[in-house]
Amino acid sequence: MxxxxxxTDGNTAVxxxxxxxxxxxxxxTHSAHTPASLPAxxxxxxxxxxxxxxxxxxxREEPMAVRPLRDGRYxxxxxxxxxxxxxxxxxxxxxxxxxxxxxxKHRRRVALEVTQGLVPPPGERTxxxxxxxxxxxxxxxxxxxxxCARHDHPPGTLVRDRETGDRLIVVAATGERADRTExxxxxxxxxxxxxADYGAHEPVFLAVYxxxxxxxxxxRRYAFPASRLRRVDAATSETDVDAGTRPSSADTAPTTTA
Numbered sequence: 271m272x273x274x275x276x277x278t279d280g281n282t283a284v285x286x287x288x289x290x291x292x293x294x295x296x297x298x299t300h301s302a303h304t305p306a307s308l309p310a311x312x313x314x315x316x317x318x319x320x321x322x323x324x325x326x327x328x329x330r331e332e333p334m335a336v337r338p339l340r341d342g343r344y345x346x347x348x349x350x351x352x353x354x355x356x357x358x359x360x361x362x363x364x365x366x367x368x369x370x371x372x373x374x375k376h377r378r379r380v381a382l383e384v385t386q387g388l389v390p391p392p393g394e395r396t397x398x399x400x401x402x403x404x405x406x407x408x409x410x411x412x413x414x415x416x417x418c419a420r421h422d423h424p425p426g427t428l429v430r431d432r433e434t435g436d437r438l439i440v441v442a443a444t445g446e447r448a449d450r451t452e453x454x455x456x457x458x459x460x461x462x463x464x465x466a467d468y469g470a471h472e473p474v475f476l477a478v479y480x481x482x483x484x485x486x487x488x489x490r491r492y493a494f495p496a497s498r499l500r501r502v503d504a505a506t507s508e509t510d511v512d513a514g515t516r517p518s519s520a521d522t523a524p525t526t527t528a
Contacts, residue, residue: 312337314347317382325366329378336383342392342410346376355380358392401472401497414445415473421496423475429499433464437502438477441491448472448495459493468495475499 314333397416448460449470460470
């Protein structure tokens with residue numbers, strides 16, 4: 271569990287919220303973004319074919335619909351029929367591959383759609399981001415809340431707290447919802463006052479403030495709903511104009527001792 275901070279943590283003031291309208295995340299998951307609402311089939315589509323010839327051209331310009339199967343293969347629906355492609359085995363059930371051993375237009379089309387991020391690669395499946403409801407891919411056997419690239423924060427990621435503007439380093443993903451993650455004081459992360467604007471259903475991440483690492487001594491881990499953290503590009507020249515002058519933000523999120 272995670273202990274909520276108190277005034278005895280060495281912080282004399284709660285950092286004010288500096289969130290602007292453009293920073294506000296879209297966190298509430300709409301009913302339209304549930305797994306059941308994802309289309310089971312896709313319409314036939316085409317791709318620009320300029321500069322290509324032969325099978326590569328046909329793979330792009332002929333209308334096809336690619337659908338992932340549960341066993342990791344893909345069904346490819348065309349005007350001439352539906353064929354099954356296995357990218358790992360480099361096979362297709364079409365006559366072009368079966369009789370000629372060719373890398374047929376169906377295999378090429380599946381590879382193209384995987385590269386474009388339209389269908390999951392072998393070993394992955396389509397899932398719905400637990401924060402925004404967007405489409406994402408996860409390993410086939412993955413259990414737990416799925417997150418898109420925008421809302422996933424792997425350990426070591428540099429992020430910014432939307433409420434205070436402070437920068438932190440993510441140290442862990444709990445895999446638990448904010449409304450099911452208790453602090454050491456018995457409260458829930460979702461019920462913490464500064465988390466009121468974020469989804470109670472969101473997965474919780476643990477992070478440490480950069481300022482605490484610079485000071486040394488006792489370093490505490492703070493619990494955040496996923497969308498409260500915004501990634502920071504460490505390679506940019508982004509700076510905190512108030513760094514070192516504003517009050518510490520330890521009273522704005524539940525915490526646990528590292």
